[in-house]
Amino acid sequence: MTSAALLDRVGLRVGDLPCAIAETAFPVRVPPHYLGLIRRGDPDDPLLAQVLARGAELLDAPGTLTDPLAEAGFGMGQGILRKYRSRALLLAAGACAIHCRYCFRRHSDYGDTMLPAGAVDDALAAIAAAPEIREVILSGGDPLMLSDTRLAALLPAIAALPQVTNIRIHTRMPTTVPARVTPALCALLAGLGTPVVIVLHTNHAQELDGVVAAALADLRAAGVHLLNQSVLLRGINDTPPVAAAHARRLFACGVLPYYTHLLDPVAGAAHFDVPLAEARALEAALRADLPGYLVPRFVREVPGADSKTPIWALD
Ligand code: SF4
Known part of the structure; x- marks a missing residue:
């Protein structure tokens, strides 16, 4: 389009x-x-x-990059990233149902970086050889773009890794294509025998209509833990009333706010940026308005850091 x-x-x-x-x-x-x-x-x-x-x-905005998180330096093999000690990220799919204009992977060549179906065994062997990896995260692209057949081959194989205590899926599909939450997908997730965390990505309460809420209820009924991550976006979710309404709507849908990410400095998205001081003021306003469990952690991803960096620790 x-x-x-x-x-x-x-x-x-x-x-x-x-x-x-x-x-x-x-x-x-x-x-x-x-x-x-x-x-x-x-x-x-x-x-x-x-x-x-x-x-x-x-526009050519100073300080923006095509790989703002320097992901090219964290590869464990084709389709596997290891940014943090106890987690490994599988780039399981090379496409998304929606293109978010601020996406930090908008310049990715998934043909070079994603996990091909024929390389899954090697990827799992690499994870098995690193027993400190306790969680495998499916990312992409959007991993729920994979067919149920592909997922039915991949997810049980991950669950069978002896050191893996939980599987995480980062996806926008349940909220942008709620029909993707099929009974077959729910049955697959419910039957893994390993806890599944789905980290959704929504930025505004308007994304969570009744159809989406029903899909999320199906995932919860399958035993899936639901969290949400957002990106702080100029003119979209950068005011206290909007951000608070979003958090409350997430909770009404059985989802806990997890992270609000400061925009990564990706080329082509600088017009979405919200300055650090404004982000701090927004976080403070939410703390004053919401119970603590509804206030997402405001963070920035700093390449090479041991974890996401809370914005209070940024210069
Ligand atoms: S769904 Fe996620 S990976 Fe895909 S374009 Fe949006 S932010 Fe990027």
Whole structure:
């Protein structure tokens, strides 16, 4: 889909926006359910802003990079990253159902970095040889883009690794394509015998409609622990009322807020950036308004650090 076609689908014209649109090498992609959640005729819609390619993406912003987290330096083998001592990340899929304009992997060549089906055994052998790895995280792309057949081969093999105590899946699929949460997927997750954590990615309460809530209820009924991570985005979720409403809606859907990430300095997304001082003020406002368990940890990923860095520890 082009940016112009997306605008047309939500009842807008280019002249309705306060900015230009763009067509870039990272194409616009919006699944039908998510498209239906965008308010027609609203140029400021917070969901539209996450998926519409704006002219600002083409600007050369100082300090931005194509691999802002230096992931190329953390490979354990093709398709495996080890950023932290006790966790390994499998880049299980090379595609997503939605293209988030601020994605830190928007410049990734998944053909070179993702885990090919034929390399799964080698990847699991590498993890088995590192007994301090206790958790395997499926990432991508979006790992729920894999078919149930692929998942039914991969997940039990991970669960069978003796040192793995839990499996984590990072995905936007349950909230952007809720139909992906099928009875077969739930049965697969429920039958693994190893606890499964799904870390969703939503940024605004508007993404959590009744259809999504029902899909999340199915995952919970399958015994899955649900957490959410967000990216702090200029004009989308950077005010206390919006962020607090998001946290409350997550809880109503059985999801705990986990992380709010400061934007990674990825080329093409600088217009989403929220300065550190504003992030700190937002976190403080949420602490004053919400119970502690609904306040996400505000963090930045610093390449080479032992863990995510809380924003109070940043310079
Ligand atoms: S779903 Fe995740 S990996 Fe895919 S474009 Fe969005 S942020 Fe990036």
